[in-house]
Amino acid sequence: MERRYLLWRGNKNSLGYPDDLYWKFLVAAELDTIPMIIARWLNPVQIRLISELGGIRVIFREAIYPSTYEPMVKKAREILDYPITVLDEVDDEYFKRKIESVHRIVKKDIKERKKKIQDFLENKRYDEKIRKGLGDKKG
DSSP states (O other): OEEEEOOOOOGGSSSOOSHHHHHHHHHHHTTOOOEEEEOOOOOOOHHHHHHHOOOOOEOSSSSOOOGGGHHHHHHHHHHOOOEEOOOEEEEEEHHHHHHHHHHHHHHHHHHHHHHHHHHIIIIITTTTHOOOOOOOOOO
């Protein structure tokens, strides 16, 4: 079965960084999954908390733009040596190359991660420092 991952084509510069990382982590934990946070940037507190609570993070350094921007992307790559590419869809092979090593890490220590996630759900989910650290501004 082939899966495709469509890319969101909004203007990222018009948006602030999400303040709902806590809620996304909580939902993933409640669904008995390992929260995998894939982002271009995370602050040091978020990086630490994601690991401490049993999740895993992927800092995705390569910028992806739709093919309509190909001439501009090519110039940015040539002049700035910027990690940037053009894709309209992310197919399985592209996704596998980026995530396979993370998957191996999670498989290796899944029991420990599950314990940490259970501890989060039972003892830490309402901890104000954790909520704020993961960006919950509403508390």
